Amino acid sequence: MTRAASSIGPIGPIVSSSHLADGASPALSEFEFGLILVSHAFQRWMVRGMAAAGYPDLSPLDVLALHSVAHRGKAKRLADICLVLNVEDTHLVAYALKKLERLGLVAGGRAGKEKTAALTAKGRVACEAYRRIREEVLVAAVKSVGLDETQLGEAARRMRALSGHYDQAARAAASL
16 A cells, blocks of 8 residues: 555445435445446447447437347337336337337337337347347456356346335335
8 A cells, every 4th residue: 555545545336426424324325326337337348339230320228129129029008118217207118219220120019008129120130130249259258257147146136126216216206
């Protein structure tokens, strides 16, 4: 340790907003900063991954919508895509679907009064290319640091549980 580093004392949790870490749960502030970093890195990865697959002009939401439509190989209702992605503004997802339709990756349709989207053959090829690139450059890298499937699964379960607490806190804050 350098003289300068030893003279500043313990650093404490790594956070984006020290005033929030001064409260009852500094670890939650540290988690939130990690979440910010992971969120932005994940969005960057999705955009670059789809660019490598041949689709350079997609936004993170476009990529999420495409993979949501591809899930389980059946047409999805706009409302269901929004629910799964936890997007309140349906217009954002509707715009993403229109963009994907223009690219020929999804086909729009209707189920009664509801808008639907289904993956096209071109969309399947794009999703498969993304999957292959993901396996080669991301999955291999994650495995190389020693994270196993059990640890990743547990982290995912905890994040989903925490998302419920954040949603409830958002509802409570909206009523203040």
